[in-house]
Amino acid sequence: xxxxxxxxxxxxxxxxxxxxxxxxxxxxxxxxxxxxxxxxxxxxxxxxxxxxxxxxxxxxxxxxxxxxxxxxxxxxxxxxxxxxxxxxxxxxxxxxxxxxxxxxxxxxxxxxxxxxxxxxxxxxxxxxxxxxxxxxxxxxxxxxxxxxxxxxxxxxxxxx
Amino acid sequence: xxxxxxxxxxxxxxxxxxxxxxxxxxxxxxxxxxxxxxxxxxxxxxxxxxxxxxxxxxxxxxxxxxxxxxxxxxxxxxxxxxxxxxxxxxxxxxxxxxxxxxxxxxxxxxxxxxxxxxxxxxxxxxxxxxxxxxxxxxxxxxxxxxxxxxxxxxxxxxxx
Amino acid sequence: xxxxxxxxxxxxxxxxxxxxxxxxxxxxxxxxxxxxxxxxxxxxxxxxxxxxxxxxxxxxxxxxxxxxxxxxxxxxxxxxxxxxxxxxxxxxxxxxxxxxxxxxxxxxxxxxxxxxxxxxxxxxxxxxxxxxxxxxxxxxxxxxxxxxxxxxxxxxxxxx
Amino acid sequence: xxxxxxxxxxxxxxxxxxxxxxxxxxxxxxxxxxxxxxxxxxxxxxxxxxxxxxxxxxxxxxxxxxxxxxxxxxxxxxxxxxxxxxxxxxxxxxxxxxxxxxxxxxxxxxxxxxxxxxxxxxxxxxxxxxxxxxxxxxxxxxxxxxxxxxxxxxxxxxxx
Amino acid sequence: xxxxxxxxxxxxxxxxxxxxxxxxxxxxxxxxxxxxxxxxxxxxxxxxxxxxxxxxxxxxxxxxxxxxxxxxxxxxxxxxxxxxxxxxxxxxxxxxxxxxxxxxxxxxxxxxxxxxxxxxxxxxxxxxxxxxxxxxxxxxxxxxxxxxxxxxxxxxxxxx
Amino acid sequence: xxxxxxxxxxxxxxxxxxxxxxxxxxxxxxxxxxxxxxxxxxxxxxxxxxxxxxxxxxxxxxxxxxxxxxxxxxxxxxxxxxxxxxxxxxxxxxxxxxxxxxxxxxxxxxxxxxxxxxxxxxxxxxxxxxxxxxxxxxxxxxxxxxxxxxxxxxxxxxxx
Numbered sequence: 035x036x037x038x039x040x041x042x043x044x045x046x047x048x049x050x051x052x053x054x055x056x057x058x059x060x061x062x063x064x065x066x067x068x069x070x071x072x073x074x075x076x077x078x079x080x081x082x083x084x085x086x087x088x089x090x091x092x093x094x095x096x097x098x099x100x101x102x103x104x105x106x107x108x109x110x111x112x113x114x115x116x117x118x119x120x121x122x123x124x125x126x127x128x129x130x131x132x133x134x135x136x137x138x139x140x141x142x143x144x145x146x147x148x149x150x151x152x153x154x155x156x157x158x159x160x161x162x163x164x165x166x167x168x169x170x171x172x173x174x175x176x177x178x179x180x181x182x183x184x185x186x187x188x189x190x191x192x193x194x
Numbered sequence: 195x196x197x198x199x200x201x202x203x204x205x206x207x208x209x210x211x212x213x214x215x216x217x218x219x220x221x222x223x224x225x226x227x228x229x230x231x232x233x234x235x236x237x238x239x240x241x242x243x244x245x246x247x248x249x250x251x252x253x254x255x256x257x258x259x260x261x262x263x264x265x266x267x268x269x270x271x272x273x274x275x276x277x278x279x280x281x282x283x284x285x286x287x288x289x290x291x292x293x294x295x296x297x298x299x300x301x302x303x304x305x306x307x308x309x310x311x312x313x314x315x316x317x318x319x320x321x322x323x324x325x326x327x328x329x330x331x332x333x334x335x336x337x338x339x340x341x342x343x344x345x346x347x348x349x350x351x352x353x354x
Numbered sequence: 355x356x357x358x359x360x361x362x363x364x365x366x367x368x369x370x371x372x373x374x375x376x377x378x379x380x381x382x383x384x385x386x387x388x389x390x391x392x393x394x395x396x397x398x399x400x401x402x403x404x405x406x407x408x409x410x411x412x413x414x415x416x417x418x419x420x421x422x423x424x425x426x427x428x429x430x431x432x433x434x435x436x437x438x439x440x441x442x443x444x445x446x447x448x449x450x451x452x453x454x455x456x457x458x459x460x461x462x463x464x465x466x467x468x469x470x471x472x473x474x475x476x477x478x479x480x481x482x483x484x485x486x487x488x489x490x491x492x493x494x495x496x497x498x499x500x501x502x503x504x505x506x507x508x509x510x511x512x513x514x
Numbered sequence: 515x516x517x518x519x520x521x522x523x524x525x526x527x528x529x530x531x532x533x534x535x536x537x538x539x540x541x542x543x544x545x546x547x548x549x550x551x552x553x554x555x556x557x558x559x560x561x562x563x564x565x566x567x568x569x570x571x572x573x574x575x576x577x578x579x580x581x582x583x584x585x586x587x588x589x590x591x592x593x594x595x596x597x598x599x600x601x602x603x604x605x606x607x608x609x610x611x612x613x614x615x616x617x618x619x620x621x622x623x624x625x626x627x628x629x630x631x632x633x634x635x636x637x638x639x640x641x642x643x644x645x646x647x648x649x650x651x652x653x654x655x656x657x658x659x660x661x662x663x664x665x666x667x668x669x670x671x672x673x674x
Numbered sequence: 675x676x677x678x679x680x681x682x683x684x685x686x687x688x689x690x691x692x693x694x695x696x697x698x699x700x701x702x703x704x705x706x707x708x709x710x711x712x713x714x715x716x717x718x719x720x721x722x723x724x725x726x727x728x729x730x731x732x733x734x735x736x737x738x739x740x741x742x743x744x745x746x747x748x749x750x751x752x753x754x755x756x757x758x759x760x761x762x763x764x765x766x767x768x769x770x771x772x773x774x775x776x777x778x779x780x781x782x783x784x785x786x787x788x789x790x791x792x793x794x795x796x797x798x799x800x801x802x803x804x805x806x807x808x809x810x811x812x813x814x815x816x817x818x819x820x821x822x823x824x825x826x827x828x829x830x831x832x833x834x
Numbered sequence: 835x836x837x838x839x840x841x842x843x844x845x846x847x848x849x850x851x852x853x854x855x856x857x858x859x860x861x862x863x864x865x866x867x868x869x870x871x872x873x874x875x876x877x878x879x880x881x882x883x884x885x886x887x888x889x890x891x892x893x894x895x896x897x898x899x900x901x902x903x904x905x906x907x908x909x910x911x912x913x914x915x916x917x918x919x920x921x922x923x924x925x926x927x928x929x930x931x932x933x934x935x936x937x938x939x940x941x942x943x944x945x946x947x948x949x950x951x952x953x954x955x956x957x958x959x960x961x962x963x964x965x966x967x968x969x970x971x972x973x974x975x976x977x978x979x980x981x982x983x984x985x986x987x988x989x990x991x992x993x994x
Contacts, residue, residue: 040248040323047251047734051757053699053778059853066333088200091207094414094847095268098908102266106315107322108255108738112754114912116942117851138853140942142756142780146329147322154314154333155266162267162307163200165338169306169349173226173314173336178329189329207414211437213379213458219533254527254734258588268418272434274592276622277531298533300622302436302460360888360963367574367891371597373539373618386973408840411847415908422906426955427962428578428895432594462596462620466969467962474954474973475906482907482947483840489946489978489989493866493954496973498965509969520728520803527731546813568680571687574894575748586742586795587802588735626809627802634794634813635746642747642787643680645818649786649829653706653794653816658809669809687894691917693859693938748898752914782916782940 040109049109055142060183062137064149066176068157069130074168078131078160079124088163089122089131092156096120096135099155100148107151113141120152122160133157134179144184150176200269209269215302220343222297224309226336228317229290234328238291238320239284248323249282249291252316256280256295259315260308267311273301280312282320293317294339304344310336360429369429375462380503382457384469386496388477389450394488398451398480399444408483409442409451412476416440416455419475420468427471433461440472442480453477454499464504470496520589529589535622540663542617544629546656548637549610554648558611558640559604568643569602569611572636576600576615579635580628587631593621600632602640613637614659624664630656680749689749695782700823702777704789706816708797709770714808718771718800719764728803729762729771732796736760736775739795740788747791753781760792762800773797774819784824790816840909849909855942860983862937864949866976868957869930874968878931878960879924888963889922889931892956896920896935899955900948907951913941920952922960933957934979944984950976 040050070078078088097118104112117138125132135152137145157173164171180190200210230238241247257278264272277298285292295312297305317333324331340350360370390398398408417438424432437458445452455472457465477493484491500510520530550558561567577598584592597618605612615632617625637653644651660670680690710718718728737758744752757778765772775792777785797813804811820830840850870878881887897918904912917938925932935952937945957973964971980990 040251040326046759046761047730047737048760049737049755049758051759051778053701053756053780055756061853090410090847091200091268091414094411094908095266097847097849098268098418098905099266101904101912102262104741105738106255106259106262107319108251108258108734110322111756112741114754114914114941115849116853116855116911118849119846119851120848121846138851140853141754146325147318150318150321150333154318157336158307158310158314159267161310162270165306166200169338169341170351171337173310174334176317176333177331178325181329191330206439206441207410207417208440209417209435209438211439211458213381213436213460215436250527250730251734254588254731257527257529258585258738261584261592264421265418268414271436272421274434274594274621275529276533276535276591278529279526279531280528281526298531300533301434360891360966366599366601367570367577368600369577369595369598371599371618373541373596373620375596411840411908415906418908419906422902424581425578426895426899426902427959428574428891428898430962431596432581434594461594466965467958470958470961470973474958477976478947478950478954479907481950482910485946485978486840489981490991491977493950493976494974496957497971498969501969511970520731520806570890571680571748571894574891575746578748578898579746582742582746586735586739587799588731588738590802626805627798630798630801630813634798637816638787638790638794639747641790642750645786646680649818649821650831651817653790654814656797656813657811658805661809671810686919686921687890687897688920689897689915689918691919691938693861693916693940695916744901745898748894751916752901754914781914 052142057140057142058183059140060144062144062146062149062181063179064153065134065179066153066157067125067130067132068160068171068173069128070171071168072129074164075129078164088160091163092159093120093122095159096152096156100137100152103148103151107147110147111143113139113143115139115148120156131160144181146178146181212302217300217302218343219300220304222304222306222309222341223339224313225294225339226313226317227285227290227292228320228331228333229288230331231328232289234324235289238324248320251323252319253280253282255319256312256316260297260312263308263311267307270307271303273299275299275308280316291320304341306338306341367429372462377460377462378503379460380464382464382466382469382501383499384473385454385499386473386477387445387450387452388480388491388493389448390491391488392449394484395449398484408480411483412479413440413442415479416472416476420457420472423468423471427467430467431463433459433463435459435468440476451480464501466498466501532622537620537622538663539620540624542624542626542629542661543659544633545614545659546633546637547605547610547612548640548651548653549608550651551648552609554644555609558644568640571643572639573600573602575639576632576636580617580632583628583631587627590627591623593619595619595628600636611640624661626658626661687749692782697780697782698823699780700784702784702786702789702821703819704793705774705819706793706797707765707770707772708800708811708813709768710811711808712769714804715769718804728800731803732799733760733762735799736792736796740777740792743788743791747787750787751783753779753783755779755788760796771800784821786818786821847909852942857940857942858983859940860944862944862946862949862981863979864953865934865979866953866957867925867930867932868960868971868973869928870971871968872929874964875929878964888960891963892959893920893922895959896952896956900937900952903948903951907947910947911943913939913943915939915948920956931960944981946978946981
């Protein structure tokens with residue numbers, strides 16, 4: 035059975051030793067959604083403001099949040115991000131905003147958590163920006179879509 | 195129409211001025227889930243380790259993450275948390291772990307974002323702890339269940 | 355002679371004891387500028403992008419930076435900001451962007467440093483956003499314009 | 515038997531709910547030592563530098579470290595420090611530097627952890643400043659000397 | 675005489691220039707203790723809780739604290755930790771908990787401070803978790819046991 | 835026309851992808867000034883304190899601030915500083931303190947922002963240390979003097 039690499043043989047939490055791994059280019063793509071009432075969505079999409087808007091602020095918050103990943107996730111290794119992009123668009127289905135984040139690094143370990151953290155911080159920021167008009171929004175569908183690079187090989191989520 | 199309080203009349207992002215509000219006791223409850231394969235869930239629930247386990251570590255990460263809310267969410271006010279509890283249990287339905295977080299403060303503004311941040315950081319940590327055996331987990335259903343205190347009154351999410 | 359309150363009678367650095375002070379509403383306004391070539395300024399002001407632009411990102415960075423003031427300035431007291439606004443506009447004179455920040459709190463000590471930190475982080479962010487086209491920009495004129503509240507009374511900078 | 519307040523009745527870690535407590539003035543004094551070879555101590559005490567010296571830098575690091583207490587100690591409440599002083603002197607006995615820190619706040623909970631964190635960060639900084647000439651230094655005797663304020667009453671450590 | 679590498683020839687504090695060094699694998703082991711009354715120790719060791727216990731929480735806090743080393747210690751270089759383990763056990767002698775931390779990196783500089791920071795943050799967390807039943811605990815014996823890698827060669831503390 | 839590299843073709847903010855770049859040694863020098871009344875300057879320069887003084891504290895704050903650059907500047911890449919020095923002296927002209935900072939790294943991107951951040955945090959700290967005696971100080975002349983290393987080549991600011 036595959037082992038839980040964060041838990042050592044003695045049951046203690048540990049930051050897994052990756053000293054023996056070599057640096058390689060790695061990339062990860064994660065997505066998520068925040069579902070909201072149609073009028074909330076219309077408001078978010080209106081971008082009726084010249085200099086700031088919920089989507090742009092949430093994209094930026096996602097980028098900045100990704101840089102805090104190792105501070106937030108206890109057993110994550112700190113790693114030097116070499117690229118990060120967050121994109122928020124109207125979801126193809128339903129009344130929702132779709133968030134996607136691509137993270138890149140050249141490192142001994144992957145950037146899945148950085149991509150997932152970018153998505154969740156962006157979703158939380160959208161919630162914060164819009165909660166004055168709608169408290170019933172739901173964040174959902176946060177998942178890793180694909181990753182590449184590293185010894186464990188590439189991963190691409192199977193379509194449902 | 196209710197205004198987006200984070201965006202001022204001139205379209206600029208701003209941290210809303212709450213100087214005129216009075217301190218009051220406030221509480222918020224948020225929940226979320228991370229869905230996973232049954233064997234992953236069994237593994238997470240086995241807690242076959244004496245001193246550490248994914249659930250306990252994720253609960254702690256959620257508590258610590260809530261203390262970073264104002265660092266992560268651009269327009270959130272910093273506030274002194276007076277209580278924080280995160281609880282992870284097997285979800286009542288489906289193959290998932292259920293996360294709930296209760297945040298409390300005595301402050302001029304609410305703790306909804308702190309409760310939601312606790313839930314998402316706990317979910318991200320569960321993902322990180324278990325991703326070696328299952329990368330297809332999905333974080334979902336992150337929402338505010340209820341809040342109390344403050345001028346805007348109490349809120350309780352309608353049951354679907 | 356007025357004492358340097360951060361240096362105790364024995365010469366040691368210290369975070370000044372403000373335990374005996376009472377909470378009061380306080381506000382501070384600081385301003386600064388970043389001077390640049392006319393074509394750089396034109397580019398910054400073009401805002402030819404739908405969702406992000408240097409000014410909006412710098413305004414947000416200024417707000418977030420102000421929340422880190424006590425982390426950055428060694429002897430600053432941590433305090434709960436109750437409002438923060440950063441505004442970037444074309445300077446009235448010369449080829450420059452003008453940054454102004456207003457900070458508010460209800461606290462035992464003032465928010466001058468928070469307002470000044472917001473201005474400088476916004477200026478640094480503008481530099482970072484525009485340095486690919488102009489490395490010769492200069493940040494200047496960072497000063498406290500006025501402050502109110504607190505035992506030491508109000509202050510308004512004399513016009514030159 | 516006195517309960518471990520950080521562990522709830524169900525065994526989960528939690529940030530204890532202090533919402534019902536009232537703000538009061540609180541103070542704590544902690545001390546510690548770093549023992550080193552006599553020649554290392556002589557070097558540290560020489561302060562043969564005009565603008566910086568290991569003791570001054572460590573005192574400042576202790577002050578700044580205390581402001582990070584709630585970031586470091588998982589179940590600590592964030593609180594607004596109202597005063598912090600760190601003092602490093604030659605120890606009365608043995609070849610060592612003595613560190614003491616006094617922390618103050620007006621809050622619902624005590625500042626013991628802030629005082630202890632200030633002492634340990636100062637000791638770690640001394641180690642870092644001096645380790646090029648002596649790696650065998652030992653940090654010891656870190657303890658709470660006294661605290662005052664709060665419902666649990668004053669505490670003063672018994673002399674051995 | 676060996677120089678204090680953090681203090682430049684002009685007496686100013688500085689982050690030592692390590693640009694010319696090559697990356698190499700480095701490891702450090704540090705230990706420490708927290709001494710407490712026998713009944714406190716019994717309580718800590720009872721681990722009578724299913725999901726959380728002082729030792730597990732302190733181990734995790736030590737790991738997370740190590741990631742903040744460069745934030746806390748003024749002249750420490752930021753470095754990418756490649757492994758971190760903290761172990762808390764009953765001390766072989768006396769009534770105490772023994773903490774040990776092993777840190778690893780591939781970097782231009784060593785991880786002694788990261789290992790020492792992990793130990794001290796774990797000790798502080800134990801203090802925090804247990805102080806409701808015993809305020810007289812003492813943190814002691816924090817020292818570097820051994821380090822390997824880097825130009826300055828290996829180090830192993832002499833047994834007393 | 836040179837592109838604004840932080841803004842992608844679709845107008846979104848992004849952390850530029852530098853994955854394809856190679857690590858190289860890079861250095862940057864930035865300077866700035868804080869202008870003040872002659873008596874304030876005399877006081878700052880008196881260094882009449884044995885263990886702490888405004889200049890030494892500000893130099894240290896500049897070093898520590900540089901380590902937070904990627905936390906403060908939204909689209910900055912995190913990078914491992916390999917050297918940092920901050921120097922504060924009496925300005926050659928006028929009544930002012932002159933701050934200069936040299937930053938070094940071996941990385942895929944430059945350290946201009948780290949050097950500029952060090953200078954501004956040092957200036958803000960000087961303001962904070964001296965504001966009890968003079969609130970009218972002005973921070974000015976913050977600029978990049980030169981940088982070397984990296985694909986874009988060396989830069990040296992033209993003398994006016």
